[in-house]
Amino acid sequence: MTTLVAIALVSCDGPTDAGAPDAERFEPSLTGSAHVPYSTSETVALLDEHTACTIDTYETKIDCVDSSGATVGRFGDKGEGPGEFLSPARVIRGPDGLIGFSDSSRRRFFVFTREGELVAEVPLHMLSIFVPISFSETTVLGAYTDGVGRAFFSAYMGDVMAAAEISLSTGDVVREWKPASVPEFPECEHGLPYYGFPAVGGAGDDTWVFMGCGPGGDTTMLRAPRYVAESPSDRDVEEYGDGLREFRRRIGADPDVSASVREFSETPRLYFLLRGQETFDGQGRLWISTRRGRMESSFIDVYDGVELVGTVEVRDRMIDFDLFDGTLAVLVERQVGPDDSDGVPDRGIDWYDLGEF
Template sequence: MVALPVVLAFGGAACSTTEAEPGSITLLAAELITSVEVPLSESVSVALVDSSTVCVVDSYEVRVVCVRRDGSTVGAFGREGEGPGEFDGALRVIRGSGGTLGVSDGDRVTVFEPSGTVLSSARVPFLFRPMAPFGQTVVGAYEMSGSPTYRMPVAEVDLGSGDFVRQRLLPHPTELGVPMGCERGYTTGALGPDGQMAFGTCQSDLVLWDSDDVVTFRDPTYASELPSETDVETHRERWRLAFGVAPSESQMLAYAETLKWVTIPGRSLIYDDWGRLWVAIQRDRHAFSYFSIFSDTTYVGSVRVRDRVEGYDLLGSTLAVLVERLPDDPAGIPGRGVDWYRFEPPGRN
């Protein structure tokens, strides 16, 4: 029997923090440890299952590949289909307890060992986007079918039974007074160690939910930027893959003339083990990329990494960054890799 979802009551008023002078950056130290190459893919999902093993999605082969820091392969598994260990739809990977890996595709989450052994599978809402590493339950946001309001449902799902443990419906950012230039409003969110939830919006605002209190704030490092040539070509290709046809020139012109969002596509917000919110931002994303770090809503500094960040994950003081390399071949095809960094925990730098 599937338990009926409980919609938690919403209360509390939205407030905003004081904004700093935009554009300035305070860099925090991060040491590059090693790099490995991974398959070319349209996916931006990456997960650290332990401090030396990372898993990525190979979208062209519809599989997951897990590699160690020394470049050796732990497992390469999956194929298109609906059976055990097969995948149907867009894949997202997330770390589980005990060195396991969760793969979200369509309306289910399957738990694997990094070698590819299937451990369990559970049904979840369609297009479920996990917001934090999981244990017996997983918390994520999803799309509400047929809803014209684009409110954001967030649910905790029992991975043993597929039942909802709890559910909450978040109002659209415009209901909090956030001016918007898009309909859907929220990016993929992050769940903090104390239950707080953070989301980006399609502009420069960030939204922090803590129990029934909600605060909107901005990244003080944000500076208005138009899409680069790489951004434009990436948008064109992802549109083609999503809809089967290339976007029209008028659509591409509109994209090229619209200021970039503050956050990168995909899982741009992650809480570290010290409860700090990391935000992968769209600043530069050419030779270098940047992460803004917040304690609650207070900006504490930024980490700069090389190349174009596509996705990332955190575990302890380890930062794994999925990057697109600058093209170094005559055909102009960019490479793809994962860079491992070590950063100083708060209070030590």
């Protein structure tokens, strides 16, 4: 299959909101909310307009809740037996309300019902961490990078991903592809990396979207006019350090991350929140979670082709989001309040009605 470089995102030193006067700033209607356990997971999947699932990393469970706050399903057993998992990551929605996720430790992709019934368990025969994007009744499509470290640090360092479609019955790779070419970005003054991902749900998975500092040669450029090179907040630095320590603990590496944390604190924060946290809606528009704000409010930028057409503002500190038709679900950390005696913020999922946006 021929791959095409479609879009490059430029956001190193763009102007403030004034640079996008025609872009709509939209506050959707909050329609529901649910509490979920505290976790190091950074992923949520919206199974339908009322049901969302996330991962409890401390108990190694999948949690599914509805917009009224009720628990729909909580399941999972830690281990290496049939249907058991060790490090579930990146939950995604499948057909008929099924939920799928990969396990980086066991190198498997699992499919469950929301009630916890195992539907499929597939070995991933590749030497990398697989990031699932979508799955059907027969295959799962996802992206990957080479090596454990690169897959983790890609959120901050950037990389070009390859894509693969894998059979759910055998685990064999049905097809595998990379972009035919990669735009050449100059080194970014503000530490913004670039990476590429297949445009699944947008222009087609044979088209690749690139984020990075421009100009990118002959590549069509998509600017991020609302990016401002701000320093990380104290909460950003704490979050980065906790995540890095957890990763190093998992791989048995030196737990001292002080030098990396200091460098992170001195580098202007990125435009996008984390790689893999972008999606296309039913109109083919690209939604990108950003690092802007993330205290009382968070922001998702929406692009139609190369044009920023709107920014969606949601409450609290966004961790991830998902779309289902006209519904937006956002996994968040709440603000620490007087009732939080341990100083640890609560986690929750908020549902929004996007209306005519």
